Amino acid sequence: MERPIIEIMDTTLRDGEQTSGVSFVAREKIMIARLLLEDLKVDRVEVASARVSEGEFNAVKMICDWASARNMLSRVEVLGFVDGKVSVDWIHKAGCRVINLLTKGSEKHCTYQLKKTLAEHVADIREVVRYAQQCDMSVNVYLEDWSNGIKDSPDYVFGLIDGLQDMGIKRFMLPDTLGILNPLQVIEFMRKMKKRYPDLHFDFHAHNDYDLAVSNVLAAVLSGVKGLHTTINGLGERAGNAPLASVQAILKDHFQAITHIDESRLNDVSRVVESYSGVTIPANKPIVGDSVFTQVAGVHADGDNKNNLYCNDLLPERFGRVREYALGKTSGKANIRKNLERLGLELDEEAMRKVTERIIQLGDRKELVTQEDLPYIISDVLKHDGANNKVRLLSYFVTLAQGLKPMATLNIEIDGKTYQESSSGDGQYDAFVRALRKIYKGVLKRTFPMLVNYAVSIPPGGRTDAFVHTVITWSYEGREFRTRGLDADQTEAAIKATIKMLNIIEES
Structure with missing residues (x-):
């Protein structure tokens, strides 16, 4: 079986930016575009929609200037609309030379949104395509809502493509705009398209409303689709799009498909997009999640x-x-x-x-x-494994209440005898030490070490809810020494360090 060659078009910067709350500034857009094209080596990137804003225009211009200097301009694409010359002029002025023209891929959209007949819509599309080609631009065509169109009005879909297939359109891009399809339907409908138009290049654009985007993408590959649309981390409107990392792994491992993607860069690029988008990658997300390996x-x-x-x-x-x-x-x-x-x-x-x-x-x-x-x-x-310790903390209780001094009560065994004492202090640990000092000085009539320094740290790479590392420096009978305590609670860590100190002086 011949290994399929699949073209990847990433639309993180266009469709991915339609994720609720996500907006990339121009510098972030050019950085992501560079990572996608140079590092990940995707075949194409869709970077914006025409006519959105002046800021979007400037971002597209920056990306196109950068791509042109590296002979990558043909791999940069912008979504345009069937609006006469307006979108084409906007895209051309920004320096882009590929327009992804958004047409109506279902009869319902054409009738109720445009209020036009199929023939009228085809005529409008042909006018825009001719003008774009006159401007030396390459044209791809989106059939918006194609999934509903091929399901409910296939004659409309075929009529649309019949009316455009002689125009030199490079790719016909078939979106499951509302994420309604399952893999069996994708295979059924895509094979109909391939059978009727065996020489056309079809892209498939999945949405994840039923959590089937990746499955549908792979069903499209089984059906002979040549191009796939993805986003980094599955960003996209509503439930998002097909995530590039998952698509790449399954294409390679399950279909032995050939892509140009550099897998070794997937995680790094995902983290950059996570940072810029503000959308956190779930820890269990395949390939790029924190915990999946x-x-x-x-x-x-x-x-x-x-x-x-x-x-x-x-x-x-x-x-x-x-x-x-x-x-x-x-x-x-x-x-x-x-x-x-x-x-x-x-x-x-x-x-x-x-x-x-x-x-x-x-x-x-x-x-x-x-x-x-x-x-x-x-x-x-x-x-300090505690096997032969002469000092053992049997129990303790500390309290902290607003407006009252912290209190500590402890029960401790020293050389086989049990002592109990309570005290208040300026903090929970201070209260504990004061109670301990009462036992050593007041009951045992012994010298209690002086606390010289108290340092608290979190082990490198540790988490604040995991460990506190407390190091206490003591002075006792003319010498200084340190003890350490490790615990999730700072007071507990300090108490552990203190009990270790008492065992050291008992052995001296």
């Missing part, structure tokens, strides 16, 4: 070590990404070892057991554990 279950990480048992053809390296192994309550030793390998760390079995237990404990509290947190966890667990 993250193994969570420990058994999956173990399988990856055994001949890649849990890998498919969607290898992250294809898309400029790497596989990650989540750390949480479902993490096994394999997940942790994968992360340790990335960090260049190695632990024995007993240490692995302790670290695994700690990560599972944190996962049960719904804390997010990142790879960057791992060295801190290892330090926290292995340096």
Whole structure:
């Protein structure tokens, strides 16, 4: 079977900008156009609609000047309308040489929106096409609402194309404008088009109202379509358009189709468009979502070590990404070892057991554990494993209420004896330390270390809802030393560092 060659036209800058709340400024448009054409290597880009605004005109002019200097002008397209010379003049003046002419692809649209007959509409279209060609412009034609047209009024659709096919129109672009089709219908209707017009170039333009855009795009390829329209991240009106990343992956892996797309740049370009558009990419969005190349279950990480048992053809390296192994309550030793390998760390079995237990404990509290947190966890667990500690915090209770000083009550075991004390303070941790100091100074008649410095940080790449790393410097009997605490709660982290300090002085 011959591998199909598919032409990709990306319309992020035109149809994608019709996403609710999305508007690209001129500099963003030219940056996205450059990324699409130079980095991703899409075949064509649709960058605007004619007559929108002066700002849009300037953006198109900038893109066309840039493309012209790089011999890419023929790959830049602008949507135009059947309005005599107006759209053509606007597009031509902006420097663009390809017009995508929006015609009515259903009898209903022609009758109720234009209030014209098919013959009248065809005559108007031919006038615009002739004028564009006189201006040395290439013409593609959109059949707006084609999906309803071919379903409800196929004779109208055929009559429209019959009236235009002698005009030298380069592409007839067939949109599922309202996203109403399913894949079986796409195959049925597209094959009718191909059978009747075997020599015409057809593009398919999908919308995602039923979450079928990608499926419909692939059905169109099965039916012999030569061109597809996509957007980055599936941007577009209502539920959006077919996302380029998903379309590319399925074309290559399931149809062995040939495109010019550089897959390794898909993720980077998606992130730029996410930033410019303000539309966040869902974490589980195929190919470009944050978590789609993250193994969570420990058994999956173990399988990856055994001949890649849990890998498919969607290898992250294809898309400029790497596989990650989540750390949480479902993490096994394999997940942790994968992360340790990335960090260049190695632990024995007993240490692995302790670290695994700690990560599972944190996962049960719904804390997010990142790879960057791992060295801190290892330090926290292995340096102070608590097995022979002389000081153990049995329980504590802290309160914070508006208009009242924070209070702390603690129950602590020191050398096998239990002590309880309460105190107020300037903060929750201060109240805890004051209560502790009462026990050491008032009951035990012992010197309590002086707090010299208190530093709080979030491990690099960590999340504020995951860990707080607290380092406290103490002065005791003429020497200074530091203890560390790691927890999602700042007070808890400081208390852990303090209990570690007490065990150090008990051993000295």
